[in-house]
Amino acid sequence: MSGDFAPESHPRRRAGADGQRFGADYLLLDAEGRTLRGLNATAVRIWELSDGSRTARSVAEVVAGEFSMDVKQVLSDTLRFLSDLARLGLIDELQEVR
Helix, strand or coil, X not given: CCCCCCCXXXXXXXXXXXXXXXXXXXXXXXXXXXXXXXXXXXXXXHHHHCECCCCHHHHHHHHHHHHCCCHHHHHHHHHHHHHHHHHCCCEEECCCCC
């Protein structure tokens, strides 16, 4: 996987990567506990929805609906965010959808 997500990609959190809320902050750790990132509300929702069962496009559609945002812009932002998470070792593209 090159780290670039397409609308029909199926993003899935990488095994061992974890997210947790600490007060108003939401933090992500990679499997080794090295990478720490704070997320805003829309990024948290993308992370939560990235379980391999839906496409990046459907993740963006859910987020756009929940936050009353433009789907096209949310899709662009979602693909960029997923690609960033992949480069950090926090998310993969599920190759075989069951």
